[in-house]
Amino acid sequence: MAYTVHEMFLTVQGEGANLGRVAVFVRFAGCNLWSGREEDRATAVCRFCDTSFVGGVKYASAVELADAVAALFPGEVCRFCVLTGGEPLLQVDALLVAALRSRGFRVAVETNGTQALPCRVDWVCISPKAGARVVLTDADELKLVFPQEGVSPEQFHGFSANHYWLSPMDGPDLAKNIAKTAAYCLAHPEWRLNIQAHKTWGIA
Numbered sequence: 001m002a003y004t005v006h007e008m009f010l011t012v013q014g015e016g017a018n019l020g021r022v023a024v025f026v027r028f029a030g031c032n033l034w035s036g037r038e039e040d041r042a043t044a045v046c047r048f049c050d051t052s053f054v055g056g057v058k059y060a061s062a063v064e065l066a067d068a069v070a071a072l073f074p075g076e077v078c079r080f081c082v083l084t085g086g087e088p089l090l091q092v093d094a095l096l097v098a099a100l101r102s103r104g105f106r107v108a109v110e111t112n113g114t115q116a117l118p119c120r121v122d123w124v125c126i127s128p129k130a131g132a133r134v135v136l137t138d139a140d141e142l143k144l145v146f147p148q149e150g151v152s153p154e155q156f157h158g159f160s161a162n163h164y165w166l167s168p169m170d171g172p173d174l175a176k177n178i179a180k181t182a183a184y185c186l187a188h189p190e191w192r193l194n195i196q197a198h199k200t201w202g203i204a
Ligand code: SF4
Pocket: 031, 032, 033, 034, 046, 047, 048, 049, 050, 051, 053, 085, 086, 087, 112, 129
């Protein structure tokens, strides 16, 4: 199977329970909730995306892609990669996960939750979107952008996760949204306030 990767880079995880971990981020091209083209945004299921994921480099095999990931990581210890997108589970398969694991990587996936996992991975972060049915039934972390019209934290009562994050909606109302999110967490302490520290740090 071939894979299309929009971009791939070594960075420091800037949010969630793996905050601060060095990781290779693999951003797969394509998403099932928006085409990635501005002219389609108004009619997309997911309309607040701030990520570029259209087009990219093709890798002909899992081995080729896993070798490229390994080449970016400095050394053999604490190898960690984050498969993200776009929607990574449109492309990630068991062969790729196995190829990464055989190179010593712990494999994390950041998904909108609408696609089944092809196999077990080491870390699953689900970020549900209004109007898109979540088919995954558990995760290491659930990260909900808040406030988000059409979806509320209450809908995830009973969902099995180790960490529940609310991520303030970015954009011109960010300051207000941080205040709203903090207020919600103060009233519902099972949720934690997620801040995208990499934006403050000024790194990708
Ligand atoms: S699901 Fe994620 S990648 Fe897809 S359009 Fe929404 S925010 Fe962007």
